[in-house]
Each structure stands twice: as C-alpha cells, then as structure tokens.
Amino acid sequence: MIYHQLALNVPLYSLLTYAHPTALPAGTRVAVRFRKRLVAAIVWESNVQPKIDINKILPIETILSEDWQLPADWRALLSFTARYYHYPLGQAVMAALPKGLRQPEAVPLPHQELMYTLSTSGRLQPPPPARFHKQHALWQCLQSAPVTLQQLKAKHTQATNYLNQWQQQGWVQAKPVPVCGSIPASPYQLNQQQQHASTLIQAKFGQFAPFLLYGITGSGKTEVYFDIMAKVLQQGRQVLFLLPEINLTPQLMQRVRQRFPSTVTVILHSQTAAGQRTSNYLQAALGQAALVIGTRLAVFTPMHNLGLIVVDEEHDYSFKQESELRYQARDLAVWRAQQINCPIVLGSATPSLESWYKAQQGAYQLLQLSERAHASAQLPQIHLLDIRRLPLDNGLSDVIKQKLQANFANGGLSMIYLNRRGFAPALFCTACGHIFGCPNCSAKMVLHQHAGQLRCHHCDFHQRIPHCCPECGNQDLTAVGQGTQRIEEYLQHLLPDARILRVDRDNTAHRHDWAAIYSKIMQRQIDILVGTQMLAKGHDFPHLNLVVVLNADNSLYSADFRAPERLFAELMQVSGRAGRANYKGEVWVQTRQPEHKVYQALSTQNYVTFATAELAERQELCMPPFSHMAAIRADAKTMREAQELLRQALQGIEQQQSLPTSVSTFGPVPMLMARLAGYERAQIFLESKNRRDLHHSITIWHSWLQHLEKIYPHTRWLIDVDPLEM
Template identity: 45%
Template sequence: MRLVQVALDLPVPRLFDYRLEGAIEGDPAGRLVKVPFGPSGKPSKIGVVVGAITHSDQPAEKLKAAEIVATLPALPHEWLELCRFCAQYYHHPLGQVMAFALPPLLRQGKRPRQLQPKVGAGETAPPAGNRPTADQQTAIDAIVAAQGFTTFLLHGVTGSGKTEVYLRAIEAVLAKGGQALMLVPEIALTPQLEARVRDRFPAARIVVATSGVADAARARAFLAALAGEADIVLGTRLAVFMPLPRLGLIVVDEEHDPSFKQQDGLRYSARDVAIWRARQRNVPIVLGSATPSLETFHHAMNGRYTLLALPERAVATAELPTVVTVDTRQQKLQDGLSQELIAAVSERLQRKEQSLVFLNRRGYAPVLACPACGWISRCRRCAANLVLHLVDRRLRCHHCGLEAPIPRACPDCGNLDTQPFGRGTQRLEERLATLFPEARILRIDRDSADSPRKWQALLEKIHRGEADILIGTQMLAKGHDFPRLTLVGVVGADAALFAADFRAPERLFGQLMQVGGRSGRHQLPGEVLIQTEYPDHPLYRALAAHDYAAFAREQLDDREAAGFPPFSFQAMLRAEAGELADALAFLKDAVSRAPSFAGVTLYDPVPMRLFRVNSRERAQLLVEAKSRRELHAFLDDWLTTLHALKTPRGLRWHLDVDPLDY
C-alpha cells in the first residue's frame, strides 16, 4: 500500500493523507487524483499528489483511497516547485495555488476532447521592415548571448521597437529548440500582438493563455505546453503558470503595469513570479517598459538587473512628441476642454490627422446631484457614488455593478433640475460632437469595448482611418500604434498629483508617458497637451523633457527618506465583515497576538479608503520590515496563530504580500 499527500482546493494551509489505489510506476508526485472528502455521500474532489510518504498520523485503515485520473498526465516537478514557492511567498494554501494555476477543465479532472496537431517548430518568416537599429542590435546580442539566469531591463522610449527585440530574441530561442513565454498585462493587448507573433513565426505552434480563452482551448494550450508541443506561450498574468519543459526565455512586456498583480484569491505578482521562474529554470528574462516600476529601475541602477537602453524611436523619421502643459487656472473650460486643446484638435482635423483626448474616467459624469438639497447619487452597497451613464440612461456603480434608472426628480426634495457634476468620457464625447459636428468621433472605454470582439472592431476602425477624434481611457494608453495619430490631449490628470497612495505619482507619470507615446510614432510629428493647474510641477517638467530617469531618481530619494518600498518590504492584512467595527476588532486582536520581531513594524488598523464594497465593510493593517527575510519569518509565525482564531460569522480576512493598493 502506497501513502501519498494530496493538496486540495481548500482554504486551509495543510495537506491530506490518502492511500493510493492502482498500480503506478515511479514517483506519484504531480498526478491528479480523485479523492473522497468529508462525510460519506459528498462529491469527490480533485487534488494533486505532492509526494509519497512512509507513514501517516492517521491509522492506515482509516485512510481513504485516492484514485489517479489516468486520462491526464503528471504535472512536472518544476511546476510543483513553482506552486510551492507561491504558496510560501504569498502565504496562501498550496491546494488553492495549484487549483488556481490549473485550467478549469483540468482542475475538474477532465480532459479536452482533442488536442490540436503540432505545427513544425523553429522556422521563421523574414523580419519585415528595416534592420534593427544599433541600440536594438546591442540589446538583442546581449539577450541571445546570456548564459543561464539573467534579468534584463529593456528600457526603451515609446516607439523604440521593444517588440522587435523580443521577437528576435525568441527567434534565437526557437532556433535552439527552446520554448518562449511572453507575458502582456491585459487581454486587450493580446490579439494584435498575437497576430504579429504569428506573422513572424508562421511555422511555430503558438498558444494563448488568458482568462478570455474558452475553457477547452485553455486546457488544450496547457497540455500542449506541458507536452513540449507549444513553442511560444503568449498570455496575461495567469500564463506564468504554464508548464514548459524546454523553456529558454521569458519576456514580460510593460512590466510596470499593475495588471500583473492579482487582486483577489492568490494575490501574486506575475512579474515577480516570472523572475523566480527564470531563476528556477536558469534562463534569461527580459522586463520591458518605457516607464519601469521604480523597484525594477532601482535594481537596474544597483546592478542587480542588466540595463539595456533604447533611447531613440525605431523609425528614423519619428521623433518623441513635444509635451506642452496648458495652464488652466485662469481659463473657463468647455466641459473640461481648454481653448488650446480645442484649437489643436481643429488643426488636426484640417490636416486629416487623428487626435486622442485622454480622460481616465468613463461614464458621463462621476455623480448626479441636486443643487437644491444636496442629494447625490450614492451607491447603497458601496462607499462610492453611482456614475451617470447618459448613453443608456443609467446610474451605475463601477465597484459592485449596482444599476438604477436616472430619477425624473430628486428623490429627497422632488427638484426636477438634478445636474451632473464632473465629467467622464461620454460627456467629452458629447461636447466634442457639438464643437466638431463634421468629425468622426470614437469613444473607447470599458463601456464601448466590453468584449474582445468589440475591442478588435474599434481598433480596426481606427487603423482604417474611419475615426478623426478618439476619446479614451487607459485602454488606449499602451501597446497601440496608430500611424496618423499626432495629438494627445490629457484631461483631468491633476488629481493623482496629491493622492494619498505613495505610488500615485509613479503611476501618473507612466500613464501620461505611455498615452503621450501614442502620438507621432511614424513620419508625422506628435504633440501632447496636458491640461493642468500646476504647470510647474516637477512631474510635468520631467514629462516635457522625456526624462524618466530624473523623475525616477527623485521619487526613489523620496521613498528612501520615507522608508517606502523598495527600501522596505510590506504586507497588508485585510479584513471584511458586515460591520466595520467587526473588521477593525479582528485586526486589533491580530495585533495583540503578533509575535515580537525586531525590525518589523505593525501600524494601526484603519478603514480602507473605499471602506464599503457590495455591502461588505473593510479595514486593513500594514506590516513593514527592513528585511524581506524578517518579514516572512514574522508572517510564518503570525499566520499560524491567525489561522487558529475563531472569527465572527461572516468575517473574512486575507494577506497581501507586496501590496500595490493602499
């Protein structure tokens, strides 16, 4: 009789002992098994064998039988180690990590009906366009020549041809018989990148792994990668868990993007996990960005990462756009639009060029209000306002999804003259349509592009030249190349200058540099107009000079003085309950039970900024340490105590290591 330990998809940090039924040769670790769990008659669960054991704390006769799922192959040792690392580093139950890392069909013990046939690997199409620039070739040579694990930061300005560097490095890996993993931050970026990769490698087997892929296709991609039949895996953050026996290179495009951090369940950073995986497999990894995260830039400056710079645009005739601040302190704006921006859009219309007006707020207005009594459209389930969406005449919460019709009159006083306050993309669209009735205006946000098909249709419309003015949110801020786009106007950026989150300036700078980089990427010169009441702010001055390094050094100096990451290491314990008092009480109890560790600081429990979401009230507690080792030693000790606590019914808590949101 063979005994094994099985990881199950349960919110407990423990493994379960079973006796293995049926003959199996070799190590059973990595096999999916069907096991009984709980009282007799309850449905079986699918688990993963993590290893064989010689004895159990339970009597052998009491151990239940685990049945191997014979239709599915064993998961490799490297994959099991990857899941163990995530469980240990993010302090998450191993069974839940493995369940998350597996496609839905496989975690149910099911195999997709058929696998796609393998296409011949290693052949490539000749690169289209010009030869690499000198800077590109230097970067390509360095990556291709890397022996074993090396972390490269490919810091290139917008339009510098980072993707070309990725593709040529992948080409070298395929020529050696290896596999490549390429991560992108958002599903919206995947279709056009996939098309470019397929054009470049027509004979390679390319699989896509995103949450938008159908379950059967996602399972087929996982099994193809596991069998070594996939040559290139392209995907969002979940693709970091794809098994790749011939892995030769990892690429993380737009590595700074917060979308790489999972915000629920297993709260992992795909970028950081990818770096650990590259070290595990002893292969190079390339982190690419025009605006690297400050942590990544800091590592490049101190020599931990190898810096590869692309300071010029790849198209010889393309220059970086001119960045101009428009002082709006003494102006009367037209629904948020300055006279300078209106005139610039008009000029582009006359030249038959495209303009982009950027406002990172969808809807018509952030709130509907009554000027007579002060009523505003609040969400009854969240500590947030219902956003006015005038196109479909709805009030909608962007946090919990609650919807309501627009009231005919103020619900409190009956006033018929309720008014929208503030502005969103729909309101800009309305004003621009009034100012430029002859223009073809296209609004692109989560409302107009709420499916991959709609998003792709909008992009094709832009590329065909069927839009003169684009109005967009951060969906348009990165990864897109519109040849006739020469003007970017930025509306409403100032709020982030004084946000409570210490990462807000970094995010604002990256967002503005990325969206500004959409202009002037080909022969036509580009211009960026930033409307602001703070035209002399250092962040805007650095943007105008295209000087990311100066901005980053100033921010890092400020963070070092304040003791913020990357000069400290943090974790956030969060709790939510029906009442805020219960969440705060749990966190205070957690503080009282915390072990004493020199160098570890626990701050006071506080309500979260958005303290109520979907009728649940939330609080948080920040833990900070000078050493990563000290932080995790403390968390290991502390969490053992917290898991043993009896919590009030309905209260839930979780730990977020290396948090991005505060």
C-alpha cells in the same frame, strides 16, 4: 495501500492524504471525494507515512491523467508561490490551472497537427481528372508542398475523406507539423542600440540573467524581443511572452504571425474560451507549442523546454492579481527564470521603481534604447496648459477645441485621454447638495446616460437614473464632471463630420471587440479616439499626431504613496502614442498644477530625473523598494468589527510573542476604499527592511488570525504580500 499527499481546491494550509493500491507519480491529476463531493486533485507526493488513522483515509477514485503529469519545476513554482504569498497550496494550484483541468473529469490530450504530402508512390499516380476540379486542386496542393488539414479543407470540405482514402492506398503520407518551422529573415533592420541589447541578451542563453530593457516609447522594444525570440526558437527552445492587457493581444499577434509564420503559437488570457484555453495550456505543457503569449496567469504555464521569458510593459499594475491568490506575475516570472536558468527581459518605457532600483543596484542589467526606432519619428512636443483661469466647456478649454478642429481639418488622428468611463463621475442635487453614492461601497455612482443608469464601478451595483432627489425632492439634478461618454457626445456636436470612436471597458466587453476597434483605427476610419487607460498601453497607431489629456490632476490627491509613479507612467505612456511614424506629434495636458514634479518631469520626457527624485523621497520615508511590505486586511459588516479582529490579533501577538524588532506595524486603519460590496475594510501594514523577518511576522499573524476565526466567524481576513492597493 499506498498513501499520497494531494492538493485540493480547499482553504486548508496542509495537503490531504488519500490512498491508492499503487504509487502514482507526482503531478498526476486524480478525482477524489471531499465532503461527499467529487473534486479534482493533484498528487503532490506519494509513498507518504500517514499521520492520521488509516481507517479514515479515503481512496483515490479515478486517475484523470495517466499519460501526462504536471512537471516538477511547475510544482516547485506553485510551492514557492503559496509560501511567499501565504496562501493555501491546494487553492494556489487550482488557481494556476485552466478551468478544464480543475474539473474531476479526464481531458483528452491535444494531438500535434499533421502536414500532408504525396508519398513516393503517390507522385507516380496520375492526378484526378481535371473535371473533378476540387479533387484535382487537392492533389495539386499535396504535390506542391506539405500542407495542413485546415489548408486542404479550404480547397475541399470533404478533404478528410479523400485523405483517408489516399492514405489507405499509400499515396499520401502525414508528418507532425514542426513546432517551430523556418523563421524568415526580419524585414526590420535593428539600429545600433537595438542590436547591442539583443547581442547582450543572446550571450546569456542557457543561464539566469535578468535584463531591464528601458526604451522610450516607440524605440522598438518589440523588435528586440522578436530578434532574441527568433534565436531561442531556432534552438528548439520555448518562449513565454507576458503582457499586461488582453487588448494588446490582437496587435501583437498580427506582428507575431508576420514574423513567425511557421511557429506554433498559443494564447492564454481570460477571454479565451474555456475549452480552447485548456487545449492551449496542454499544447504548451506537451511541447506542441513553441511560443506562449498571455496575461498574468500565463506565468504558471508548464513548459518543459523554456529558454526565454519576456515581460512587456513590466511596470503595469495589471501584473498584480488583486483577489484570491494575490501574486505579482512579473516577480514570479523572474523567480521562474532563475529556477530554470534562462534569461528574462523586463521591458518598459517607464520601468517600475522596484525594477529601476534593482537595475541601479546591479541585480538587473540595464539596457537602454534612447531613440525612436522609426528614422523620421520624433518624441512629441508636450504642452502643459494651465486651466486655473480658463473657462471650460464640457471639460475642454478653447485652446484644446481649436487644436482638435485644426487637426481634423488637416486629416490627422486625435486622441482624448480621460481615465473615467461613463457619462459623468457623479449626479448632484443643486438644492441640497446630495450626491448619489453606492449603497455598498464608499464611492459615488457613475452616471451612464445612454443606458439610463447610475452604476458603481467597484461592485457593479446599478439603478435607474432617479427623477428627483431622495432627500429634498428637487428634480433639478446635475451631472458633475466628465466621463468618456460625455466627451464623446460633446465632440459629436463640436465636430459633427468627424468619425469619433470611444474605447473603454463599456464597449470592449466581448472577445473580438478590440480587434474590430484596432482594425478601424489602422484602416484610418477614425478621426478622434476618446478613451481610458486601455488606449495608453503599448499600442502603435502610426498616424496619431495629437493627444489631449483631461482631468489627470485627480490622481495627485490620492493618499497612496505610489500615486505619482502611477500618474507619471500613465502620462508618459499615453504621450508616447503620438508621433510614432512620419507624423509630428503634440501632447496637450490640461492641469491646475503645472508646477507639480510629475508634470515638470513629463514636460522634459525624462524618466530618469523623475525616478531619481522619487526614489530619494521613498528612501527618506523608508518606503518600497527600500523596505518590504505586507497588508493584513479584514472585512466585516461594520468597521468596528473589522478593526476589532486586527486589534485582537495584534494584542495577542504583543502579549505572547513579539515580532522581530526590524518589523514595524501601522494600524489598524480603514482602507482608502473603506467600504466595498457591502463590507467595511480595515488593514494593518507590516513593514521591514528585512524580507525574512517580514515573512516570519506574517506567519505569526497568520496563526493568530486562524485562532481568532471562531471568535469572529463573520469577519473575513486576507494577507496581501507586496501590496499595490492601499
């Protein structure tokens, strides 16, 4: 028997040994028994020397992929990911695979699409009689140019039968569809800055070169991406395009189809049907797709001929996975580009301070687009409206109401930006002050008036709206604050003739919802948009000319040191939606702190000023990017139990093996969201300027936490490297 190391979806930090009569190539999918259950596994290494009694080694039961294996560079990427994020390799491997490949079943490999045309002998044959008009149309179609089966089926539902018949007679021939056909010339003329950026990136094809493309909103970063992508695709290489949100996909795909109509493109994100996602994944891995567009998980897509990686909106926090394998897709994309020697382009109007700092230090090459791509487009005028002494009607000042009314009368498109979905953030008893909180989380229940529910947006607990206060019996319950539903309802009374559309997670839950919303906006069937941060990210609404921001001040009270950076990026992004074409844009921000540094930098639309000041403050406090962090977290039914596990581990480490002197330890302390889904949460932060020392410390912590698992069986723990959640 030949012994193999396999990666299984189990919470073990070592690979498991299984036997097979022959040596299987690394990367082969197999099915094995684990605790009497049949599970999928990946061969990680063959011909190994077993370290356990060979009589205890189980056999590999089925080979699931004889004709295809997961490639060596993919396995290297997953090995690095598991090491860096201190996560079990088997679980990391399975988290990176689509659902179909995680099952202990064989999956048929997708066949490359064929194109059909008449053969030489077929062209000598007379066409079917014109009275058989569908057959005649099929023949004419085949005669004019190579066509796909889908195109032929549009002419005749029985196209497959006729093709088979004509192929047997030698009249029709089939050839695989080129993965990347001819790419038409772009109708868009790059300006000088865009052309300069594209030229510099093209000069680095075939080598690792990280670029930070910093371009103001509306500066045409996508056209720069497309220009570079066209050159890579023409060389027969593949492109991986990462974007932060699913709702950006429909707009991008529309532009991709126009720019690359003959390029086989696949989409990978969580709303892709499981079977389709597996097929798309395999197409990319087999080289049957030249362009892969996806959200963070797509960074793990195997692509044997990858020539370029693009990470759009690289600053976005959605690139960080906040559960299970807590990876940062942007950082892994950079590692992957270095691994395979290809350029990577990180694009943003508000780069993350980590990326900006690396550009300032020379680790990334900085490329700037400082003017809007559309010749007549100008940056919007930003107005800070001090509402400390202004009366508000459902959260809106008189100035804002007048602006909305005037813009509607003039036929403009307005956007109300409020990062709070639901009707109101809280329900309040006017008699005793009771606020309805979630029984499972340290958070208020959000009022969803239309659904007749109070909901927790953290654990999804919900209940019917109560008729009275549970503490004093008072029936006078008041909705406190504004959510998108409340603003939508109020605007329908303020502007009864306006076509108002709310865009948040409550009405974009299904796969095609955003595409329908986007279509309505582009066809000018909407007068006022009301929405959350879903509207702020990367969308291009050419006729949007008025943006109103409500309740942004809430972010300034956060204890998270990244809160100012997040708020500034959020406001700059949402402001950038206005005035992108021939329409002059205005942005009005209601605030009670107009003198705050975030708003002052926003008013001048100067990212560099903000980033410089924020980095100086971070350096003084020795915060990232001037140091590296990890969070050791524990969840238990009580805060005492959660903190006790961390204290015991810390005490053991300090008594028996000291951490490197460069590593500072803070805590244990409750997390900002101290209770979530019924568990109390505590954490300890590790911080160091030396990344190697930090990871050495994490390894020590890891061994102690494993040791204490038996003593605290009901307390869960996890390690979060480079955490974004505080």
